[in-house]
Amino acid sequence: MAATTVHSDQIYIEGLANNDSEVIHAIYKKFVPKVVHYIKSNSGDADKAQDVVQEVLILLFNQAKAQQLQLTCPFDAYFFLLCKRKWLNELKKHSNKGVTIKDEQPSIHDAADEMVVQTEHFDEKQQLYDAMFQKLGEKCQELIKLSFELPSMEQVAEKLAVTYGYVRKKKSLCIGQLTQLIQENNRFKSIKNT
Amino acid sequence: MNEEHFLEFDEYLQGEMPDADKLAFEEQLKQEPELAMAFETYKELHLHLENKFGKADELQAFKKNLKGISKKHFKKSKSNVIGFKPWHYAVAASVAVLLGIFILNQKSDPVFEDYNQTETVFFTERGEADDNLKLAQDAFNAKQYKKAIPLFETILKTDKSAEIQYFYGVSLLEDNRMLEAEAVFNELKSGNSIYKNKAIWSLALSKLKQKDYKSCQELLLTIPEDYEGNDQVDALLEELD
Numbered sequence: 001m002a003a004t005t006v007h008s009d010q011i012y013i014e015g016l017a018n019n020d021s022e023v024i025h026a027i028y029k030k031f032v033p034k035v036v037h038y039i040k041s042n043s044g045d046a047d048k049a050q051d052v053v054q055e056v057l058i059l060l061f062n063q064a065k066a067q068q069l070q071l072t073c074p075f076d077a078y079f080f081l082l083c084k085r086k087w088l089n090e091l092k093k094h095s096n097k098g099v100t101i102k103d104e105q106p107s108i109h110d111a112a113d114e115m116v117v118q119t120e121h122f123d124e125k126q127q128l129y130d131a132m133f134q135k136l137g138e139k140c141q142e143l144i145k146l147s148f149e150l151p152s153m154e155q156v157a158e159k160l161a162v163t164y165g166y167v168r169k170k171k172s173l174c175i176g177q178l179t180q181l182i183q184e185n186n187r188f189k190s191i192k193n194t
Numbered sequence: 195m196n197e198e199h200f201l202e203f204d205e206y207l208q209g210e211m212p213d214a215d216k217l218a219f220e221e222q223l224k225q226e227p228e229l230a231m232a233f234e235t236y237k238e239l240h241l242h243l244e245n246k247f248g249k250a251d252e253l254q255a256f257k258k259n260l261k262g263i264s265k266k267h268f269k270k271s272k273s274n275v276i277g278f279k280p281w282h283y284a285v286a287a288s289v290a291v292l293l294g295i296f297i298l299n300q301k302s303d304p305v306f307e308d309y310n311q312t313e314t315v316f317f318t319e320r321g322e323a324d325d326n327l328k329l330a331q332d333a334f335n336a337k338q339y340k341k342a343i344p345l346f347e348t349i350l351k352t353d354k355s356a357e358i359q360y361f362y363g364v365s366l367l368e369d370n371r372m373l374e375a376e377a378v379f380n381e382l383k384s385g386n387s388i389y390k391n392k393a394i395w396s397l398a399l400s401k402l403k404q405k406d407y408k409s410c411q412e413l414l415l416t417i418p419e420d421y422e423g424n425d426q427v428d429a430l431l432e433e434l435d
Binding site: 021065 | 195197199200201203204231232235236238239240241242243244245246247248249250252253255256257259260261263264267268419420
């Protein structure tokens with residue numbers, strides 16, 4: 001990937017990652033009203049808008065925490081597009097009846113489009129990882145959980161009453177198994193290829 | 195991909211691989227795209243799991259903060275945009291009165307009494323009159339909670355309805371038997387009756403009564419927006435801030 005300049009709006013992303021209330025307030029003040037307006041004029045209401053906004057912000061928090069979020073476009077366009085697409089998906093999911101969607105002219109922010117695709121891929125991957133994790137055996141799930149929750153692998157070994165060598169080995173094999181489950185999954189292949 | 199590879203991945207990511215092996219491993223990645231892809235996925239998963247399990251508390255803290263801010267913002271915008279509904283004035287007036295009380299009392303923390311509005315109950319309206327039900331109803335409505343509690347206990351032996359449980363909990367709370375009250379509310383909270391949200395509200399009030407403001411706030415934030423007493427929830431949340 002070519003090195004791209006990070007947009008000055010990256011402060012919003014950093015603020016979310018740091019759980020900075022001031023930044024979150026600013027996002028609600030500056031960018032959320034537009035989203036609310038859009039959702040309200042497209043078969044939604046304020047409550048639905050509130051849910052969509054929260055979901056998107058949690059997603060951004062996770063992506064920022066995973067250090068995979070470098071904003072290359074204004075936050076405004078990016079955030080609005082994400083919320084809008086989430087809402088349209090929501091409408092599609094829950095309604096077979098024709099819904100009126102007042103779509104404005106297609107987005108002209110190319111950088112924003114690209115960012116949105118990245119974030120949506122991140123979202124899909126996270127969901128896939130979680131779903132595949134559930135497919136692991138109980139022992140593997142427990143061991144993986146503990147090895148990240150507890151501060152050291154020695155403590156994991158102690159807790160499970162096995163040797164340090166065993167938990168170390170088992171942990172990599174369990175994550176390995178998860179890696180294979182994911183690579184074999186068709187959804188993963190399609191995310192990778194788009 | 196075999197087991198050896200995954201063990202190698204882990205060793206590499208933990209920074210435990212000797213330098214010579216490290217170079218050889220990186221060279222191998224360049225030459226075997228399949229291995230490189232598996233390694234990329236492994237690495238990403240490792241990070242994902244670390245965030246998910248190792249930093250679960252950070253996400254929880256963020257969600258809580260976000261929910262609070264969101265609630266505040268949407269409450270504000272609701273009254274700004276929709277406006278002019280008579281009940282908004284009522285809400286504003288009651289908030290103003292509450293604020294007034296606080297200012298007059300020179301108190302900075304909200305107190306249980308201001309939010310404690312006991313309802314009048316009518317158990318015997320539906321169904322045939324049961325002696326204990328009638329007695330419990332009268333005692334409860336007369337705020338004689340000490341008298342109502344044993345009556346509720348008797349009723350609960352045969353009728354474990356959410357309604358009776360809830361008002362039994364309220365009586366305990368009024369009688370300062372917090373632990374017992376909270377046990378009752380917690381049971382309702384984990385259930386799915388129409389008293390679920392009322393129970394959470396009462397739990398929050400119990401925390402408020404004990405001046406455990408943090409727990410109070412946490413509970414309030416779990417009450418959904420469509421709860422009928424949401425105005426009180428919002429008012430109390432604002433006070434707690």
